[in-house]
Amino acid sequence: MDNIELNDTAQLRRAVLIGMCTLLGGLSLLLALINLVISPKWTLIGYVELFYALFSFSLAWQAYKHRHKFWQVNLYLYVLTAIVIYAVTLSETINSIVCWALILPTVFYLLLGKKLANIPTVILLTATTSTIINKYGLVLSPLFVNFVFSYLLVWVISHIYESNRAASEQKLQKLALQDPLTASFNRLALTRYFEQLHSSQTFKHLGAEQHLLILDIDFFKQVNDEFGHEAGDLVLQECANIISRIAGNQRTFRIGGEEFCVVIENKLKDEALSIAESIRTQVAQHQFNITQQKEINITVSIGLTQYQSGMALSNVLRQADQRLYRAKNAGRDQVIFDSEPLVSSA
Ligand SMILES: Nc1nc2c(ncn2[C@@H]2O[C@H](COP(=O)(O)OP(=O)(O)OP(=O)(O)O)[C@@H](O)[C@H]2O)c(=O)[nH]1
Structure with a gap:
């Protein structure tokens, strides 16, 4: 990086x-x-x-x-x-x-x-x-x-x-x-990235909108329980690839077991939503080859938040996490931005 x-x-x-x-x-x-x-x-x-x-x-x-x-x-x-x-x-x-x-x-x-x-x-x-x-x-x-x-x-x-x-x-x-399993950047990298983003002149002067999303794989425990830990690892790696392809490797961070974070810089609200939505649909449509014979589908829930320059990362993460929590409670496989679910899995 x-x-x-x-x-x-x-x-x-x-x-x-x-x-x-x-x-x-x-x-x-x-x-x-x-x-x-x-x-x-x-x-x-x-x-x-x-x-x-x-x-x-x-x-x-x-x-x-x-x-x-x-x-x-x-x-x-x-x-x-x-x-x-x-x-x-x-x-x-x-x-x-x-x-x-x-x-x-x-x-x-x-x-x-x-x-x-x-x-x-x-x-x-x-x-x-x-x-x-x-x-x-x-x-x-x-x-x-x-x-x-x-x-x-x-x-x-x-x-x-x-x-x-x-x-x-x-x-x-x-x-x-870097996270050795998925090659995504880790939480420490996110902290440093965020600090640098805030101190950079571009960020201060552009006044553009900044967004951050937290993504969590749905029912990931079941993948591990049914198909084994190695299959779970493969799902994590492929998931990271999909996110990086859409959001960029530099902005994708694995911040927990099956949790990823994406920083979306200088994009309007609709563009940020479309990135989050694109990640959700592409993961849902992807066939995960967990063994040579077996392919499975998984879904992800996403909490998306907008934030202002100067906000502490912990607060931004908490905000996104609250939306993720709502996405999980609302039935998973969806993006939540503000209080309303934007896309329903139904
Ligand atoms: N294979 C694999 N599993 C992991 C890794 N890190 C965490 N996990 C597993 O991820 C699972 C997370 O499960 P939960 O927190 O219960 O969440 P969930 O089953 O995804 O359910 P919801 O998030 O509520 O949809 C646990 O079984 C962890 O063991 C990893 O690096 N590799």
Whole structure:
């Protein structure tokens, strides 16, 4: 789920960004003081360093306040790369400056992720090796060999580390947010989805109607009792497929044993009803193959509710649950919205 994440990556990147910007900001400020006040030889460089120090501290502060943007991080890293390349070009002995070039691939991977990190990594390698070749000729100088191999090693290790970290995080997210039986998202995912929906600007500004439905399979216990638990599991999986097909996988959540919830965003009342009704009829018409020889039909009851932005999820669920309860009491196989049953099974 794209818009639901446990945010480990964001937290890691934010921490790295704050640490790096603070340290580099401090170093730039120190160098600026030396070049502008203590020994004012290179004033232009001093001003560049002062600007970079301010840029670093401001980005660290924004990251601290959770207000930094991804493009700012990109800009910061490309400026840093340009400074290192410039310093390598200016430096007479290169040796000490390449230390900076060697740590940057790790920083790129940590802050940009494995796909975007490749671009500055290649730029830095190309620029630094060209400068070394320009200064020392094409001979395989110890500096050239040592730099290229250590740089490649850092690159490969950073790539492997970031790939593994991202894969582990994805697995963890799946475990935490997805129901293993039906592959639908679970209640925790619903909570996060709802929080994000409410905090998103689109939701606030559109002012469109928001709906949520709770669906419960009718007489599901009988399926288990008559045909076994495995047959019940198959029914749950097929039911989840039908709901996801109609409402979208991102908006379908299994919130209880045989209970599903669907968030219907930015739809008018009639459209929300038609989605709920479509789920009900398609489940009712579906032949559930519980064994090779046996097909059964099942029905579902649905409680549909409209809610306003800012309402707590627990209240919205309670509202939908009350309607579901009424649908069950009114004979099942129906959608209840407000107080009246909209479709009767009769
Ligand atoms: N196979 C299977 N059964 C489950 C699972 N989770 C819950 N159940 C069963 O779902 C059944 C729910 O039964 P009830 O709450 O009595 O509801 P019902 O039989 O559907 O009756 P109504 O909801 O009143 O129509 C219980 O038998 C649970 O054991 C699951 O993951 N797999």
